Amino acid sequence: MSLKSSIKTVLTLGQGVVTGIPEAAADADPIELFRSWLETAVEAGIHEANAIALATATPEGAPSVRMVLLKGIDERGFVFYTNYESRKASELDANPKAALCVHWAVLERQIRVNGTVSRVSEAESAAYFETRGRGSRVGAWASLQSRPLPDREELEARVREVRERFEGSDVSLPPFWGGYRIEPTAIEFWQGKADRLHDRLVFTREATGGWSTQRLYP
Numbered sequence: 001m002s003l004k005s006s007i008k009t010v011l012t013l014g015q016g017v018v019t020g021i022p023e024a025a026a027d028a029d030p031i032e033l034f035r036s037w038l039e040t041a042v043e044a045g046i047h048e049a050n051a052i053a054l055a056t057a058t059p060e061g062a063p064s065v066r067m068v069l070l071k072g073i074d075e076r077g078f079v080f081y082t083n084y085e086s087r088k089a090s091e092l093d094a095n096p097k098a099a100l101c102v103h104w105a106v107l108e109r110q111i112r113v114n115g116t117v118s119r120v121s122e123a124e125s126a127a128y129f130e131t132r133g134r135g136s137r138v139g140a141w142a143s144l145q146s147r148p149l150p151d152r153e154e155l156e157a158r159v160r161e162v163r164e165r166f167e168g169s170d171v172s173l174p175p176f177w178g179g180y181r182i183e184p185t186a187i188e189f190w191q192g193k194a195d196r197l198h199d200r201l202v203f204t205r206e207a208t209g210g211w212s213t214q215r216l217y218p
């Protein structure tokens, strides 16, 4: 092993260039694998390990991408929260397909997901909204996310107005705010390896509900 590879091995806690992705069993669950890689990233001390790049597109196919925080993973898919009147929301409402990508550099790992998107229930959004700090809840009410803001003063004035409105009471879930769930149709795991001979393993959802797997050249 070269000196560079040895250093990488130390930096990646031995995972980057030493351990590949094992052959997936026919019944392997890629959502569980996603969860386990995210857990490893959190344990490695990566700040905001749940930050993902979320790609959406207009019905005409013009793409846009931004970071969001992944707030839920279960067998139904991947959940993030946002303003339902934002640019991403209007793109998703018109074209309910999305892709996400997460990269944990120190672990030399990347995961890509493609899927179809739907809004989570209001009850699910409300339950998550409850867990946010009061400041973030006020911020959700105050922000007209993605729309033009003439100056910072206007935002601060809106925040003051929301604070006054909810003084002495709970900050409820705004009707224009909530979650989306990406139900995956494909999930690709990428593990960096020495000499750029990386491991790539793609799980594709079958019509039967199970997953097929395929390795790809790096």
Ligand SMILES: Cc1cc2nc3c(=O)[nH]c(=O)nc-3n(C[C@H](O)[C@H](O)[C@H](O)COP(=O)(O)O)c2cc1C
Pocket (backbone or CB within 6 Å): 048, 051, 064, 065, 066, 067, 068, 069, 070, 080, 081, 082, 083, 086, 087, 088, 089, 145, 146
């Ligand atoms: C690390 C990180 C995490 C973010 N998390 C969220 C999030 O969970 N929800 C959200 O609406 N915006 C989040 N943002 C802000 C978005 O990147 C983006 O600016 C905003 O959602 C407006 O995007 P849009 O105009 O494409 O709708 C985050 C930004 C960063 C850098």
